[in-house]
Amino acid sequence: MKLKTYQNKRHFWTSFLVLAISIPLFYGCTYLIFSRILNQAQVLKTGVVALLIYVLFALIILLVLNALNRKTVKKGINAIKQSASLLKTYELTKDKDLLNIESDFEELQKLNKNLLTLIERTENAQKLQKEFSENAAHELQTPLAIIKSKLDLMLQDEQLSEKQSQLIDDIYQVLQKLGDLNKNLLFLNKIENQQFELADMVHCEEVVNKLIKQLNFFAESRYQQVLFPQMHQLTFEGNQSLFEQLVQNLLINAIQYSPKGSIINIKLDDEHLTFINEGPEFEFSEALLFSRFSKNSNEKEQDGNGLGLAICKKIADLHGFGLSYHHQNGKHHFTVLFKEPNPAEVA
Amino acid sequence: MKILVVEDKLALAQSIISYLNSEGYTCHLATDAYEFEDFFSKHQYQFFILDVMLPFGDGLSLLKHIKTADADAPVMMISAKDAHDDRAKALALGADGFLTKPFHLSTLSTQIREILLQKSPRTALLKYKEIELNNLEKSVKILGVELDLTFTEFALLRFLMLNPNKVISKNAVIENLNAQTALYFNNFEIVAAHLHQLRQKMGTAGKYVQTVYGIGFKLS
Numbered sequence: 001m002k003l004k005t006y007q008n009k010r011h012f013w014t015s016f017l018v019l020a021i022s023i024p025l026f027y028g029c030t031y032l033i034f035s036r037i038l039n040q041a042q043v044l045k046t047g048v049v050a051l052l053i054y055v056l057f058a059l060i061i062l063l064v065l066n067a068l069n070r071k072t073v074k075k076g077i078n079a080i081k082q083s084a085s086l087l088k089t090y091e092l093t094k095d096k097d098l099l100n101i102e103s104d105f106e107e108l109q110k111l112n113k114n115l116l117t118l119i120e121r122t123e124n125a126q127k128l129q130k131e132f133s134e135n136a137a138h139e140l141q142t143p144l145a146i147i148k149s150k151l152d153l154m155l156q157d158e159q160l161s162e163k164q165s166q167l168i169d170d171i172y173q174v175l176q177k178l179g180d181l182n183k184n185l186l187f188l189n190k191i192e193n194q195q196f197e198l199a200d201m202v203h204c205e206e207v208v209n210k211l212i213k214q215l216n217f218f219a220e221s222r223y224q225q226v227l228f229p230q231m232h233q234l235t236f237e238g239n240q241s242l243f244e245q246l247v248q249n250l251l252i253n254a255i256q257y258s259p260k261g262s263i264i265n266i267k268l269d270d271e272h273l274t275f276i277n278e279g280p281e282f283e284f285s286e287a288l289l290f291s292r293f294s295k296n297s298n299e300k301e302q303d304g305n306g307l308g309l310a311i312c313k314k315i316a317d318l319h320g321f322g323l324s325y326h327h328q329n330g331k332h333h334f335t336v337l338f339k340e341p342n343p344a345e346v347a
Numbered sequence: 348m349k350i351l352v353v354e355d356k357l358a359l360a361q362s363i364i365s366y367l368n369s370e371g372y373t374c375h376l377a378t379d380a381y382e383f384e385d386f387f388s389k390h391q392y393q394f395f396i397l398d399v400m401l402p403f404g405d406g407l408s409l410l411k412h413i414k415t416a417d418a419d420a421p422v423m424m425i426s427a428k429d430a431h432d433d434r435a436k437a438l439a440l441g442a443d444g445f446l447t448k449p450f451h452l453s454t455l456s457t458q459i460r461e462i463l464l465q466k467s468p469r470t471a472l473l474k475y476k477e478i479e480l481n482n483l484e485k486s487v488k489i490l491g492v493e494l495d496l497t498f499t500e501f502a503l504l505r506f507l508m509l510n511p512n513k514v515i516s517k518n519a520v521i522e523n524l525n526a527q528t529a530l531y532f533n534n535f536e537i538v539a540a541h542l543h544q545l546r547q548k549m550g551t552a553g554k555y556v557q558t559v560y561g562i563g564f565k566l567s
Contacts, residue, residue: 137427137428138400138427138428141427141428141447141448141449142356142359142427142448144448144449145356145359145427145448145449145450146356146358146359146362146449147449148449148450148451149359149362149363149366149449149451149452150358150362151516152362152366152451152452152453152516152519153362153365153366153452155514155516155562155563156366156369156513156514162560165559165560165562165563166560166561166562168516168562169516169561169562169563172516172518172562173518175449176518179449214525215525216498216499217498217499217502217524217525217537217541218525218537220497220499220540220541221536221537221538221540221541222537222540
């Protein structure tokens with residue numbers, strides 16, 4: 001549609017405007033013209049006033065809309081922010097109700113609903129995995145228990161020859177290894193799923209003393225002495241049984257891998273717990289030392305299942321502690337660094 | 348002594364019963380919670396061994412049942428799950444012991460004896476031929492002469508005296524000494540070193556502590 005203005009200068013209606021609308025009909029041959037005639041001055045005046053009113057109106061509407069918009073957008077963003085910050089600190093299975101944020105916006109309600117569905121799905125997946133781990137342990141431990149009990153019965157047979165006894169013994173050893181491997185893998189899995197709480201007040205020196213006493217039969221059989229001078233006391237908030245496991249693994253390693261008749265030193269101060277024992281330098285890096293199943297350079301010398309130090313590292317990580325190793329003057333040094341949380345020293 | 352074994356894994360239950368029979372106990376077997384109810388209402392038992400996971404019910408509720416009827420009844424729980432809560436719950440409900448599968452039968456048998464010893468202090472004295480072991484005083488006398496034993500040697504001798512005439516594998520010995528894992532150790536070397544010392548201290552009575560083909564030990 002075209003809008004045209006015609007102006008005829010030669011006639012008396014020069015001062016009039018012809019407002020015409022032409023509509024093409026049938027291939028542009030015919031025009032239908034509607035017109036309205038106005039005085040030019042009138043047109044100008046009316047036009048300017050209308051324009052002013054229009055601009056003013058538009059401005060007011062813009063301002064009102066803007067204000068409204070800001071308020072609603074802010075509300076929406078706040079709701080999203082709240083969800084986001086909750087998600088950051090959110091712990092599975094614990095505070096799901098916190099995520100039920102109310103909002104007037106359909107889109108946000110939808111988003112929150114989807115978020116809750118996602119969380120539910122994740123929770124279900126975690127629950128299933130947890131159940132699977134536990135059931136797997138159950139299912140594996142039972143046949144192991146049966147084999148072990150049958151061997152125990154077989155061993156009582158008085159007709160047993162030396163050769164047969166040796167075979168039974170070989171089975172005992174692998175069975176023990178299998179059982180422990182299963183237990184340790186589950187244990188690692190449990191730590192990774194954060195199924196342990198750090199809510200005990202752990203007295204470090206007491207744990208060390210307890211395990212020295214518990215493992216003394218091992219050190220004694222190798223004519224070794226474990227020395228732990230009682231100068232320091234250290235207490236921190238953590239998990240008692242996990243920390244005992246950490247100390248146990250480090251102490252077993254120290255006893256196992258140092259020569260007969262040697263001395264094992266354990267030192268405790270405000271920041272470190274160090275296990276020092278004699279032994280030749282390792283051929284592998286520190287990083288490999290703390291990873292799973294990686295220390296197989298000499299399978300013969302390795303009696304463990306390759307998970308002991310990996311478990312130690314996980315336990316240290318969980319507590320926010322460091323675990324480091326160095327070799328100096330022919331001695332291994334394994335050190336637990338109590339960095340965070342700051343252990344509250346008890347004088 | 349009559350023991351009720353409640354365990355749904357038949358192969359394991361048969362091993363347990365066979366071993367306990369050889370030690371002079373009479374055993375009945377219930378394989379689920381219903382069978383337990385049946386046996387429990389009809390017989391008197393001096394000891395109970397309960398699996399935690401059972402068909403038609405769980406061991407913990409059976410434990411509650413037994414302890415309600417007789418708070419003093421000795422109960423040993425066994426479980427394939429190493430769940431911390433289960434152990435804590437069982438002990439809170441009054442269980443006298445908790446063993447995680449897989450365990451050695453000699454460990455089970457020792458625990459049964461330990462529990463029975465605790466229940467009747469009169470039997471604090473263990474005897475084997477001329478050897479006398481006092482549980483309360485933690486002392487050992489041979490023909491009236493007291494031996495100077497280390498903690499480990501005492502524990503070893505005690506374990507053997509609780510299982511006389513049985514072949515005990517070295518793993519079982521470590522399982523009992525450490526109450527944890529037998530892995531990481533060259534087990535025979537450890538036990539042999541302690542037994543060597545023990546035998547020397549026992550003098551002529553040391554001959555009762557025998558080594559079986561380098562795989563186990565026997566008090567005989």
